[in-house]
Structure formats: C-alpha cells, structure tokens
Amino acid sequence: MEKACLLIILLRSGGLSTLTPLSREYHFVNQTVSWTVAQNYCRANFTDLATIYNSDINQLFVSMANRINDWAWIGLYNDRYSWKWSMEGKLFYVGSTHEFLIWANSQPDCVNAKEYCVALQGQTQMNDRPCGDSYPFLCYNAKNTSYILVKESRSWSEAQSYCRTYHTDLTSIRSKEEKSNITLTLNGSGVQYVWIGLYRDPWAPWSDNTTSTFTNWAYSQPNNYNSVEYCGMFNLMTGEWADVFCGLRLYFFCFTGEVQNANTVRSCHHVKH
Known part of the structure; x- marks a missing residue:
C-alpha cells in the first residue's frame, strides 16, 4: 500500500467548534469495507476511525478524496444499546x-x-x-x-x-x-x-470515544430508514453526512494521534494496488 502525506495547518482564528487534536494525522483508505471492518482496520493500523471536529477538517476530507463521487465511513456511530x-x-x-x-x-x-x-x-x-x-x-x-x-x-x-x-x-x-x-x-x-x-445522547460518542459539537447532516438526515441505519457516512464530493446500514461497503477515513488541543493535522492517502 503506497502512502502520500500532506501537511495542513489549521489557523487558530478559524473559528473551530471544538478543540482539535494535537498533531493528528488523517488517512483516506481507498478500499471498500463495512463500518466494523473499517473500524478494526483503523484500530489495527492507525488509532481509530476519524472524528470530525469542525468545518476545516470536514473540508479537508473532501480534498483528500480527490473528487471521488462516492461515500466514506467516519467514526460516527449511533449506539442504540x-x-x-x-x-x-x-x-x-x-x-x-x-x-x-x-x-x-x-x-x-x-x-x-x-x-x-x-x-x-x-x-x-x-x-x-x-x-x-x-x-x-x-x-x-x-x-x-x-x-x-x-x-x-x-x-x-x-x-x-x-x-x-x-x-x-x-x-x-x-x-x-x-x-x-x-x-x-x-x-x-x-x-x-x-x-x-x-x-441517550444521539450519535455520541464517536468511535474513538470522543464527542464533537460539529455536524454536517444532509437534508432529511439522519432518518434511520427502516430502523437499520446506525452508522455515519461522509459524501466525498460535498462533505455532507448521512446515516446508513453499517454493512454497506465504503471507503473510510482513519486517524493517528491523541485527542488534545492543537492546530496542526496531517492528511494521508492510502492506495491499494
């Protein structure tokens, strides 16, 4: 798997909705798997599925996907139990x-x-x-x-x-x-x-056990259609979110790092040949 990384600096004046993690590195994985498999992969190879703390990170994910017209898993999960x-x-x-x-x-x-x-x-x-x-x-x-x-x-x-x-x-x-x-x-x-x-608190915590006040749900989302949609997916073209059946096969975003206050993140692309 080939990896390329791009360092991105988030300005302190950016109006972030929550504290961003210290030196957190984000990874877009160009494989399609279920939410649980994506979570296991991220935890085995990085830290966890990605949490989106603000609009800057949300837009970063759009740019990382390079205009792929599809969806990707993020760490958003609605645990009904x-x-x-x-x-x-x-x-x-x-x-x-x-x-x-x-x-x-x-x-x-x-x-x-x-x-x-x-x-x-x-x-x-x-x-x-x-x-x-x-x-x-x-x-x-x-x-x-x-x-x-x-x-x-x-x-x-x-x-x-x-x-x-x-x-x-x-x-x-x-x-x-x-x-x-x-x-x-x-x-x-x-x-x-x-x-x-x-x-219970809806859609909290995220996979890495943190919470975020930032949301970017698409119109009429989340709706838990047929009462089987408990995982959150990210539109790679628009950055909007939707809930969906967790068994769907999608690309996904991981992160490496700890949850602390800082203003620097790294983005990486992982391409399977």
Whole structure:
C-alpha cells in the first residue's frame, strides 16, 4: 500500500467548534469495507476511525478524496444499546438479554432517528420514544425511598425537571428489587406509557470515544430508514453526512494521534494496488 502525506495547518482564528487534536494525522483508505471492518482496520493500523471536529477538517476530507463521487465511513456511530440514567449520567449497555431491563418486542428501534428517551410500556417493558412526546412519568424520592407516579403528561425533559424540583429525579431501575417496587407502584394505574430516567445522547460518542459539537447532516438526515441505519457516512464530493446500514461497503477515513488541543493535522492517502 503506497502512502502520500500532506501537511495542513489549521489557523487558530478559524473559528473551530471544538478543540482539535494535537498533531493528528488523517488517512483516506481507498478500499471498500463495512463500518466494523473499517473500524478494526483503523484500530489495527492507525488509532481509530476519524472524528470530525469542525468545518476545516470536514473540508479537508473532501480534498483528500480527490473528487471521488462516492461515500466514506467516519467514526460516527449511533449506539442504540448505550444508555444513561438521569440520576447518574454514566453510559452502560442495555442489550436484549439484560437481567431485569427488558425491551418490548423489536425495541429499541430509534424510529426516524428521533427516539432517545425511554418509557415503560405496560408497566414492565421498555420502549424508546421521541423525547418530546408527552406521557405520565415516574419520580424517585431518595429521602423516603419512594416512587411517585405523576399522571400529568409532560415531555421527558419537563418530567425530569419536575422530578428534580419536587423529589430527587426520574426513577432508575438498577435492581430486581427496584423493578418490583416500580411494578407495584404502576399496578392498576391504567397508563400505557410512563417516562423513566433512561436516555441517550444521539450519535455520541464517536468511535474513538470522543464527542464533537460539529455536524454536517444532509437534508432529511439522519432518518434511520427502516430502523437499520446506525452508522455515519461522509459524501466525498460535498462533505455532507448521512446515516446508513453499517454493512454497506465504503471507503473510510482513519486517524493517528491523541485527542488534545492543537492546530496542526496531517492528511494521508492510502492506495491499494
């Protein structure tokens, strides 16, 4: 594989949206593979799939591809099984075989890429829902270890604010005992959906476990078409992003370096003969 590198200096006055990494070197790999294979390749040969921190790096990637009319993988991934509790804010995995956190059938599915908050459905099963939807909600009061069902419908963030003002927070389910107590609280309530404190940040973190405030989604993107699009791809002609099925075979961008504040990056092209 032949490599050619171009040193590019990003000016400090460029209005960067987030801190750029120290001496980060970017690599365009001219092979088409799935997102997972691209991630494994980048981690084996460089550091990881690339994170885009600002418009300068976004435009750099367009120039590196030399006008190829196609798409490429970046480190953008929408992990539908990584969630946080409102009370704790730490990421943890909630898969289909969790001991006491049970997803409803075919959940989570992140319909239209808009479902990032969780409601209990039928008192015991979880369903990801749009955070702006209005449902009753369940607060937790740590002073007397009680669960309070509020039947007034509110959005998830409004429910969180209410619980934090009048109690402790939206309820968490961290043990079989807590789940049993919540089921007893909801028994006979007649509510179809009720908010709990489970949520996630969309499209964060990136593959290298960093976050970026910069986005460049194409029109109507992301949309999670057919609820199977959880990886982010980069248009090599326009620099716009879209979500797509992770098994698609695309070119990809890797990086070498650490995540620190600096103003210098290097771009490299890797061509397979």
